[in-house]
Amino acid sequence: MELPIKLSRDSRVPIYHQIEGQIKALIVSGKLPAGSPLPSIRALSKDLEISVITTRRAYQDLEYGGFIKTTQGKGTFVAEVEVKKMEKLAVSSVSEAIEKGVETALRHNYSVDEIRSVFEEVLARLKDNDRGGSE
Amino acid sequence: MKLCTQIERVEKTVDDFTVGPIDLDIELGTITSLIGNNGAGKSTLIKMMMNLVKPDNGLLLHFGTNIKTSEHWKQDVAYQPQSVLGCDLLTGNHLRDLMAPWYKNWDQEMFMNLVRIFEIDLNKRFGKMSKGMQQKLNIVLALSKNTKLLILDEPTANMDIPSKQKLMNILVGWMERDERAIVIATHQVDDIKKLADYIVIMNEGKVLGKYEKEELVYRYKRYWFEDGLEIEKIPGEIDRLNDRLLISNNVDQTDTFLKKNEIKIMQSEVLEVEEIITYMLMGR
Numbered sequence: 051m052e053l054p055i056k057l058s059r060d061s062r063v064p065i066y067h068q069i070e071g072q073i074k075a076l077i078v079s080g081k082l083p084a085g086s087p088l089p090s091i092r093a094l095s096k097d098l099e100i101s102v103i104t105t106r107r108a109y110q111d112l113e114y115g116g117f118i119k120t121t122q123g124k125g126t127f128v129a130e131v132e133v134k135k136m137e138k139l140a141v142s143s144v145s146e147a148i149e150k151g152v153e154t155a156l157r158h159n160y161s162v163d164e165i166r167s168v169f170e171e172v173l174a175r176l177k178d179n180d181r182g183g184s185e
Numbered sequence: 186m187k188l189c190t191q192i193e194r195v196e197k198t199v200d201d202f203t204v205g206p207i208d209l210d211i212e213l214g215t216i217t218s219l220i221g222n223n224g225a226g227k228s229t230l231i232k233m234m235m236n237l238v239k240p241d242n243g244l245l246l247h248f249g250t251n252i253k254t255s256e257h258w259k260q261d262v263a264y265q266p267q268s269v270l271g272c273d274l275l276t277g278n279h280l281r282d283l284m285a286p287w288y289k290n291w292d293q294e295m296f297m298n299l300v301r302i303f304e305i306d307l308n309k310r311f312g313k314m315s316k317g318m319q320q321k322l323n324i325v326l327a328l329s330k331n332t333k334l335l336i337l338d339e340p341t342a343n344m345d346i347p348s349k350q351k352l353m354n355i356l357v358g359w360m361e362r363d364e365r366a367i368v369i370a371t372h373q374v375d376d377i378k379k380l381a382d383y384i385v386i387m388n389e390g391k392v393l394g395k396y397e398k399e400e401l402v403y404r405y406k407r408y409w410f411e412d413g414l415e416i417e418k419i420p421g422e423i424d425r426l427n428d429r430l431l432i433s434n435n436v437d438q439t440d441t442f443l444k445k446n447e448i449k450i451m452q453s454e455v456l457e458v459e460e461i462i463t464y465m466l467m468g469r
Contacts, residue, residue: 059402059454059455060453060454060455065399090361092357092360092361093357093361095382096353096357096379096380099378099379100398100399101215101381101382101383101397101398101399102214102215102216102382103215103382103397103399104398104399
Protein backbone atom coordinates (compact mmCIF):
# COMPACT_ATOMS: atom_id res chain seq x y z
CA MET A 51 0.00 0.00 0.00
CA GLU A 52 1.52 3.26 -1.10
CA LEU A 53 -0.87 5.53 0.79
CA PRO A 54 -2.16 5.08 4.34
CA ILE A 55 -5.82 5.06 3.32
CA LYS A 56 -8.33 3.03 5.28
CA LEU A 57 -11.81 2.64 3.91
CA SER A 58 -14.87 1.89 5.93
CA ARG A 59 -17.27 -0.10 3.82
CA ASP A 60 -20.03 0.20 6.37
CA SER A 61 -19.90 3.98 6.50
CA ARG A 62 -22.66 6.06 4.97
CA VAL A 63 -19.98 8.16 3.33
CA PRO A 64 -19.46 6.93 -0.25
CA ILE A 65 -16.10 5.25 -0.92
CA TYR A 66 -14.92 7.85 -3.44
CA HIS A 67 -15.64 10.56 -0.89
CA GLN A 68 -13.66 8.73 1.79
CA ILE A 69 -10.63 8.47 -0.51
CA GLU A 70 -10.93 12.12 -1.44
CA GLY A 71 -11.16 13.19 2.21
CA GLN A 72 -8.23 11.08 3.34
CA ILE A 73 -5.94 12.21 0.53
CA LYS A 74 -6.90 15.82 1.29
CA ALA A 75 -6.06 15.24 4.95
CA LEU A 76 -2.66 13.81 3.99
CA ILE A 77 -1.99 16.89 1.87
CA VAL A 78 -3.26 19.43 4.39
CA SER A 79 -1.32 17.85 7.26
CA GLY A 80 1.87 18.10 5.21
CA LYS A 81 2.36 14.33 5.01
CA LEU A 82 2.07 14.58 1.23
CA PRO A 83 3.91 17.78 0.23
CA ALA A 84 3.48 19.42 -3.16
CA GLY A 85 5.13 17.40 -5.90
CA SER A 86 4.73 14.01 -4.18
CA PRO A 87 3.78 11.29 -6.63
CA LEU A 88 0.46 9.54 -6.10
CA PRO A 89 -0.22 5.93 -7.08
CA SER A 90 -1.87 5.39 -10.44
CA ILE A 91 -5.63 4.90 -10.46
CA ARG A 92 -5.18 1.23 -11.28
CA ALA A 93 -2.61 0.62 -8.54
CA LEU A 94 -4.66 2.38 -5.87
CA SER A 95 -7.76 0.47 -6.98
CA LYS A 96 -5.92 -2.80 -6.44
CA ASP A 97 -4.66 -1.75 -3.00
CA LEU A 98 -8.08 -0.57 -1.86
CA GLU A 99 -9.90 -3.44 -3.59
CA ILE A 100 -12.26 -1.17 -5.49
CA SER A 101 -12.96 -0.51 -9.15
CA VAL A 102 -11.07 2.08 -11.20
CA ILE A 103 -14.41 3.76 -11.74
CA THR A 104 -14.57 4.68 -8.05
CA THR A 105 -10.91 5.68 -7.77
CA ARG A 106 -11.12 7.78 -10.92
CA ARG A 107 -14.03 9.68 -9.45
CA ALA A 108 -12.02 10.53 -6.32
CA TYR A 109 -9.00 11.63 -8.39
CA GLN A 110 -11.20 13.72 -10.67
CA ASP A 111 -12.71 15.54 -7.68
CA LEU A 112 -9.26 16.13 -6.20
CA GLU A 113 -8.06 17.45 -9.53
CA TYR A 114 -11.03 19.84 -9.88
CA GLY A 115 -10.34 21.02 -6.34
CA GLY A 116 -6.76 21.81 -7.29
CA PHE A 117 -5.19 19.30 -4.88
CA ILE A 118 -3.55 17.06 -7.45
CA LYS A 119 -2.53 17.31 -11.06
CA THR A 120 -2.04 14.68 -13.70
CA THR A 121 0.63 14.98 -16.34
CA GLN A 122 0.18 12.82 -19.41
CA GLY A 123 2.71 10.03 -19.38
CA LYS A 124 4.26 11.02 -16.06
CA GLY A 125 1.55 10.34 -13.55
CA THR A 126 -0.33 12.13 -10.82
CA PHE A 127 1.27 14.48 -8.30
CA VAL A 128 0.24 16.61 -5.35
CA ALA A 129 -0.33 20.19 -6.50
CA GLU A 130 0.68 23.42 -4.79
CA VAL A 131 -2.22 24.28 -2.51
CA GLU A 132 -2.70 27.80 -1.14
CA VAL A 133 -2.04 28.14 2.58
CA LYS A 134 -5.45 29.76 3.12
CA LYS A 135 -7.23 26.87 1.51
CA MET A 136 -5.24 24.42 3.59
CA GLU A 137 -6.17 26.19 6.82
CA LYS A 138 -9.82 26.25 5.90
CA LEU A 139 -9.72 22.54 5.15
CA ALA A 140 -7.95 21.68 8.37
CA VAL A 141 -10.73 23.39 10.30
CA SER A 142 -13.46 21.56 8.40
CA SER A 143 -11.77 18.18 8.73
CA VAL A 144 -11.39 18.66 12.47
CA SER A 145 -15.04 19.60 12.87
CA GLU A 146 -15.99 16.62 10.70
CA ALA A 147 -14.06 14.26 12.95
CA ILE A 148 -15.62 15.68 16.10
CA GLU A 149 -19.04 15.48 14.49
CA LYS A 150 -18.46 11.79 13.90
CA GLY A 151 -17.54 11.23 17.53
CA VAL A 152 -20.59 13.11 18.75
CA GLU A 153 -22.80 11.07 16.44
CA THR A 154 -21.41 7.86 17.91
CA ALA A 155 -22.05 9.15 21.43
CA LEU A 156 -25.63 10.09 20.58
CA ARG A 157 -26.17 6.64 19.10
CA HIS A 158 -25.14 5.25 22.49
CA ASN A 159 -27.69 7.53 24.15
CA TYR A 160 -25.12 9.81 25.80
CA SER A 161 -26.42 13.10 27.17
CA VAL A 162 -24.88 16.43 26.17
CA ASP A 163 -23.14 16.70 29.53
CA GLU A 164 -21.75 13.19 29.28
CA ILE A 165 -20.38 13.92 25.82
CA ARG A 166 -18.79 17.10 27.10
CA SER A 167 -17.08 15.28 29.96
CA VAL A 168 -15.80 12.53 27.64
CA PHE A 169 -14.41 15.22 25.36
CA GLU A 170 -12.64 16.94 28.27
CA GLU A 171 -11.21 13.62 29.44
CA VAL A 172 -9.85 12.75 26.00
CA LEU A 173 -8.43 16.22 25.58
CA ALA A 174 -6.70 16.11 28.95
CA ARG A 175 -5.27 12.64 28.29
CA LEU A 176 -3.94 13.47 24.82
CA LYS A 177 -2.41 16.71 26.05
CA ASP A 178 -0.67 14.69 28.76
CA ASN A 179 0.58 12.16 26.23
CA ASP A 180 1.87 14.97 24.10
CA ARG A 181 3.95 16.33 26.95
CA GLY A 182 5.20 12.87 27.86
CA GLY A 183 5.91 11.97 24.25
CA SER A 184 8.27 14.87 23.64
CA GLU A 185 10.80 13.62 26.18
CA MET B 186 -15.92 5.18 -22.83
CA LYS B 187 -14.40 3.30 -25.72
CA LEU B 188 -15.49 -0.26 -26.37
CA CYS B 189 -13.02 -2.94 -27.28
CA THR B 190 -15.48 -5.79 -27.59
CA GLN B 191 -19.16 -6.00 -28.45
CA ILE B 192 -21.04 -9.25 -28.05
CA GLU B 193 -24.58 -9.23 -29.41
CA ARG B 194 -27.07 -12.06 -29.06
CA VAL B 195 -24.31 -14.65 -29.31
CA GLU B 196 -25.47 -18.21 -28.91
CA LYS B 197 -23.99 -21.70 -29.12
CA THR B 198 -25.59 -25.08 -28.54
CA VAL B 199 -23.50 -28.20 -28.02
CA ASP B 200 -25.50 -31.37 -27.43
CA ASP B 201 -28.23 -30.32 -25.00
CA PHE B 202 -26.39 -27.34 -23.47
CA THR B 203 -26.91 -23.83 -24.79
CA VAL B 204 -24.68 -20.90 -24.00
CA GLY B 205 -26.43 -17.61 -24.62
CA PRO B 206 -27.96 -15.60 -26.07
CA ILE B 207 -25.32 -13.31 -24.58
CA ASP B 208 -25.09 -9.53 -24.84
CA LEU B 209 -21.97 -8.00 -23.36
CA ASP B 210 -19.74 -4.98 -23.92
CA ILE B 211 -16.13 -4.75 -22.78
CA GLU B 212 -14.72 -1.26 -22.21
CA LEU B 213 -11.14 -0.24 -22.80
CA GLY B 214 -9.32 0.68 -19.62
CA THR B 215 -11.20 -1.84 -17.51
CA ILE B 216 -10.80 -5.34 -16.11
CA THR B 217 -13.89 -7.52 -16.36
CA SER B 218 -14.07 -10.72 -14.42
CA LEU B 219 -16.27 -13.60 -15.52
CA ILE B 220 -17.69 -15.49 -12.58
CA GLY B 221 -19.79 -18.62 -12.46
CA ASN B 222 -19.90 -22.20 -11.32
CA ASN B 223 -18.10 -24.92 -13.24
CA GLY B 224 -19.99 -25.54 -16.44
CA ALA B 225 -21.66 -22.14 -16.48
CA GLY B 226 -20.34 -21.45 -19.97
CA LYS B 227 -17.44 -19.10 -19.23
CA SER B 228 -14.86 -20.98 -21.28
CA THR B 229 -17.28 -21.43 -24.17
CA LEU B 230 -17.94 -17.69 -24.19
CA ILE B 231 -14.20 -17.00 -24.13
CA LYS B 232 -13.57 -19.45 -26.97
CA MET B 233 -16.27 -17.73 -29.00
CA MET B 234 -14.51 -14.42 -28.33
CA MET B 235 -11.40 -16.00 -29.87
CA ASN B 236 -13.37 -17.50 -32.77
CA LEU B 237 -12.21 -20.96 -31.65
CA VAL B 238 -15.80 -21.97 -31.15
CA LYS B 239 -18.11 -20.65 -33.86
CA PRO B 240 -21.37 -19.24 -32.53
CA ASP B 241 -24.63 -20.51 -34.06
CA ASN B 242 -26.08 -17.00 -33.91
CA GLY B 243 -25.17 -13.47 -33.04
CA LEU B 244 -22.42 -10.99 -33.67
CA LEU B 245 -19.00 -10.60 -32.09
CA LEU B 246 -16.82 -7.55 -32.69
CA HIS B 247 -13.33 -6.70 -31.46
CA PHE B 248 -12.35 -3.07 -32.05
CA GLY B 249 -15.25 -2.70 -34.42
CA THR B 250 -14.34 -5.65 -36.66
CA ASN B 251 -16.52 -8.69 -37.04
CA ILE B 252 -14.30 -11.57 -35.98
CA LYS B 253 -16.01 -13.95 -38.39
CA THR B 254 -15.18 -12.01 -41.52
CA SER B 255 -11.81 -10.45 -40.70
CA GLU B 256 -8.47 -11.49 -39.22
CA HIS B 257 -7.22 -8.02 -38.27
CA TRP B 258 -8.37 -8.32 -34.66
CA LYS B 259 -5.94 -11.19 -34.03
CA GLN B 260 -3.06 -8.72 -33.61
CA ASP B 261 -5.00 -6.99 -30.85
CA VAL B 262 -6.28 -9.90 -28.80
CA ALA B 263 -4.24 -12.38 -26.75
CA TYR B 264 -5.66 -15.44 -25.03
CA GLN B 265 -4.43 -17.74 -22.30
CA PRO B 266 -6.37 -21.00 -22.45
CA GLN B 267 -6.98 -23.22 -19.44
CA SER B 268 -5.01 -26.01 -21.02
CA VAL B 269 -2.93 -26.44 -24.14
CA LEU B 270 -2.77 -29.66 -26.10
CA GLY B 271 -0.09 -30.86 -28.45
CA CYS B 272 2.94 -28.95 -27.28
CA ASP B 273 4.30 -31.32 -24.64
CA LEU B 274 7.47 -31.95 -26.62
CA LEU B 275 8.23 -28.29 -27.21
CA THR B 276 10.33 -26.15 -24.90
CA GLY B 277 9.52 -22.61 -23.83
CA ASN B 278 12.03 -21.36 -26.37
CA HIS B 279 10.34 -23.35 -29.16
CA LEU B 280 6.95 -21.95 -28.24
CA ARG B 281 8.31 -18.43 -28.20
CA ASP B 282 9.93 -18.90 -31.62
CA LEU B 283 6.69 -20.24 -33.03
CA MET B 284 4.54 -17.48 -31.62
CA ALA B 285 6.58 -14.27 -31.66
CA PRO B 286 6.86 -13.80 -35.47
CA TRP B 287 3.07 -13.72 -35.80
CA TYR B 288 2.68 -10.69 -33.56
CA LYS B 289 4.01 -7.41 -34.89
CA ASN B 290 3.97 -5.83 -31.40
CA TRP B 291 5.72 -8.77 -29.71
CA ASP B 292 7.67 -7.40 -26.75
CA GLN B 293 10.81 -9.50 -26.28
CA GLU B 294 12.06 -7.39 -23.41
CA MET B 295 8.83 -7.91 -21.50
CA PHE B 296 8.96 -11.62 -22.32
CA MET B 297 12.45 -12.06 -20.87
CA ASN B 298 11.57 -9.93 -17.88
CA LEU B 299 8.47 -11.99 -17.08
CA VAL B 300 10.39 -15.24 -17.60
CA ARG B 301 12.83 -14.01 -14.98
CA ILE B 302 10.11 -12.94 -12.55
CA PHE B 303 8.37 -16.32 -12.77
CA GLU B 304 11.66 -18.25 -12.93
CA ILE B 305 10.63 -20.17 -16.03
CA ASP B 306 13.18 -22.55 -17.57
CA LEU B 307 12.84 -21.94 -21.32
CA ASN B 308 14.85 -25.07 -22.15
CA LYS B 309 12.45 -27.38 -20.39
CA ARG B 310 9.82 -29.25 -22.37
CA PHE B 311 6.27 -28.11 -21.80
CA GLY B 312 5.15 -31.62 -20.90
CA LYS B 313 7.79 -31.85 -18.17
CA MET B 314 6.70 -28.64 -16.46
CA SER B 315 4.39 -28.56 -13.46
CA LYS B 316 0.85 -27.35 -14.10
CA GLY B 317 1.59 -24.07 -12.39
CA MET B 318 4.70 -23.55 -14.50
CA GLN B 319 2.80 -24.37 -17.71
CA GLN B 320 0.24 -21.80 -16.70
CA LYS B 321 2.92 -19.18 -16.05
CA LEU B 322 4.50 -19.81 -19.45
CA ASN B 323 1.10 -19.52 -21.17
CA ILE B 324 0.39 -16.23 -19.46
CA VAL B 325 3.85 -14.84 -20.23
CA LEU B 326 3.42 -15.78 -23.90
CA ALA B 327 0.00 -14.11 -23.97
CA LEU B 328 1.20 -10.93 -22.23
CA SER B 329 4.23 -10.53 -24.48
CA LYS B 330 2.04 -10.38 -27.57
CA ASN B 331 1.48 -6.85 -26.35
CA THR B 332 -2.13 -6.69 -27.48
CA LYS B 333 -4.87 -4.30 -26.44
CA LEU B 334 -7.14 -7.02 -25.11
CA LEU B 335 -6.02 -9.89 -22.93
CA ILE B 336 -8.33 -12.80 -22.21
CA LEU B 337 -7.36 -15.07 -19.33
CA ASP B 338 -9.12 -18.32 -18.55
CA GLU B 339 -8.51 -19.13 -14.89
CA PRO B 340 -4.92 -17.91 -14.91
CA THR B 341 -4.12 -18.57 -11.27
CA ALA B 342 -5.89 -21.90 -10.74
CA ASN B 343 -2.67 -23.91 -10.26
CA MET B 344 -0.34 -21.19 -9.04
CA ASP B 345 1.37 -20.91 -5.68
CA ILE B 346 0.55 -17.88 -3.53
CA PRO B 347 3.68 -15.78 -4.30
CA SER B 348 3.13 -16.32 -8.04
CA LYS B 349 -0.48 -15.20 -7.74
CA GLN B 350 0.69 -12.00 -6.08
CA LYS B 351 3.33 -11.48 -8.76
CA LEU B 352 0.80 -11.99 -11.52
CA MET B 353 -1.56 -9.48 -9.96
CA ASN B 354 1.14 -6.82 -9.93
CA ILE B 355 2.13 -7.69 -13.48
CA LEU B 356 -1.44 -7.35 -14.69
CA VAL B 357 -1.80 -4.01 -12.89
CA GLY B 358 1.40 -2.85 -14.58
CA TRP B 359 0.25 -4.19 -17.92
CA MET B 360 -2.94 -2.15 -17.70
CA GLU B 361 -0.96 1.08 -17.15
CA ARG B 362 0.71 0.97 -20.51
CA ASP B 363 -1.96 2.05 -22.89
CA GLU B 364 -5.68 1.88 -23.33
CA ARG B 365 -6.13 -1.79 -22.71
CA ALA B 366 -8.59 -4.26 -21.31
CA ILE B 367 -8.53 -7.63 -19.58
CA VAL B 368 -11.24 -10.25 -19.40
CA ILE B 369 -10.51 -12.81 -16.73
CA ALA B 370 -12.51 -15.92 -15.90
CA THR B 371 -11.69 -16.84 -12.33
CA HIS B 372 -12.77 -18.61 -9.16
CA GLN B 373 -10.24 -16.74 -7.03
CA VAL B 374 -11.82 -14.18 -4.74
CA ASP B 375 -8.59 -12.23 -4.57
CA ASP B 376 -8.55 -11.78 -8.36
CA ILE B 377 -12.04 -10.35 -8.15
CA LYS B 378 -11.33 -8.08 -5.20
CA LYS B 379 -8.03 -6.69 -6.38
CA LEU B 380 -8.40 -6.65 -10.16
CA ALA B 381 -12.02 -6.51 -11.26
CA ASP B 382 -13.78 -3.29 -12.16
CA TYR B 383 -16.77 -5.11 -13.57
CA ILE B 384 -18.15 -8.46 -12.55
CA VAL B 385 -20.08 -10.54 -15.05
CA ILE B 386 -22.03 -13.36 -13.44
CA MET B 387 -22.83 -16.41 -15.54
CA ASN B 388 -25.12 -19.27 -14.68
CA GLU B 389 -26.31 -22.17 -16.84
CA GLY B 390 -25.10 -20.55 -20.04
CA LYS B 391 -26.70 -17.19 -19.39
CA VAL B 392 -25.28 -13.88 -18.23
CA LEU B 393 -27.16 -12.93 -15.06
CA GLY B 394 -25.74 -9.43 -15.11
CA LYS B 395 -22.76 -7.14 -15.44
CA TYR B 396 -22.10 -5.00 -12.39
CA GLU B 397 -19.58 -2.42 -11.37
CA LYS B 398 -17.89 -3.92 -8.31
CA GLU B 399 -18.97 -1.30 -5.75
CA GLU B 400 -22.49 -1.25 -7.16
CA LEU B 401 -22.71 -4.95 -6.41
CA VAL B 402 -21.19 -4.67 -2.94
CA TYR B 403 -23.62 -1.95 -1.83
CA ARG B 404 -26.66 -3.80 -3.05
CA TYR B 405 -26.44 -6.32 -0.18
CA LYS B 406 -26.36 -5.83 3.56
CA ARG B 407 -26.42 -7.86 6.76
CA TYR B 408 -28.49 -6.59 9.71
CA TRP B 409 -28.49 -7.58 13.38
CA PHE B 410 -31.53 -6.55 15.37
CA GLU B 411 -31.89 -5.69 19.02
CA ASP B 412 -35.11 -7.68 19.37
CA GLY B 413 -36.30 -10.82 17.67
CA LEU B 414 -38.13 -10.15 14.40
CA GLU B 415 -41.78 -11.00 14.52
CA ILE B 416 -42.51 -10.03 10.94
CA GLU B 417 -42.72 -12.83 8.43
CA LYS B 418 -40.92 -11.27 5.50
CA ILE B 419 -39.22 -7.91 5.19
CA PRO B 420 -38.83 -6.16 1.80
CA GLY B 421 -35.45 -7.00 0.32
CA GLU B 422 -34.95 -10.01 2.60
CA ILE B 423 -33.17 -12.92 0.94
CA ASP B 424 -31.97 -14.86 3.95
CA ARG B 425 -32.63 -15.04 7.68
CA LEU B 426 -30.14 -16.95 9.79
CA ASN B 427 -32.01 -16.54 13.05
CA ASP B 428 -34.71 -14.15 14.22
CA ARG B 429 -32.16 -11.39 14.76
CA LEU B 430 -29.95 -11.73 11.71
CA LEU B 431 -31.14 -10.92 8.24
CA ILE B 432 -29.58 -10.43 4.78
CA SER B 433 -31.07 -8.02 2.26
CA ASN B 434 -30.36 -7.50 -1.43
CA ASN B 435 -32.26 -4.25 -1.56
CA VAL B 436 -30.84 -1.99 1.09
CA ASP B 437 -33.06 1.01 0.26
CA GLN B 438 -36.29 -0.97 0.54
CA THR B 439 -35.18 -2.73 3.72
CA ASP B 440 -34.00 0.48 5.39
CA THR B 441 -37.24 2.28 4.58
CA PHE B 442 -39.31 -0.57 5.98
CA LEU B 443 -37.24 -0.87 9.16
CA LYS B 444 -37.50 2.84 9.80
CA LYS B 445 -41.23 2.95 9.19
CA ASN B 446 -41.84 0.06 11.55
CA GLU B 447 -39.37 1.36 14.13
CA ILE B 448 -37.36 -1.84 14.20
CA LYS B 449 -34.10 -1.22 16.02
CA ILE B 450 -30.93 -2.22 14.23
CA MET B 451 -28.07 -3.26 16.47
CA GLN B 452 -25.55 -3.28 13.67
CA SER B 453 -25.35 -3.61 9.91
CA GLU B 454 -22.53 -4.35 7.51
CA VAL B 455 -21.84 -5.00 3.85
CA LEU B 456 -21.26 -8.58 2.70
CA GLU B 457 -18.02 -10.08 1.49
CA VAL B 458 -17.69 -10.48 -2.27
CA GLU B 459 -17.79 -14.28 -2.04
CA GLU B 460 -21.05 -14.20 -0.07
CA ILE B 461 -22.62 -11.87 -2.61
CA ILE B 462 -21.58 -14.08 -5.51
CA THR B 463 -22.90 -17.15 -3.74
CA TYR B 464 -26.28 -15.48 -3.21
CA MET B 465 -26.37 -14.27 -6.80
CA LEU B 466 -25.66 -17.73 -8.13
CA MET B 467 -28.51 -19.05 -5.96
CA GLY B 468 -30.70 -16.52 -7.74
CA ARG B 469 -31.16 -14.24 -4.73
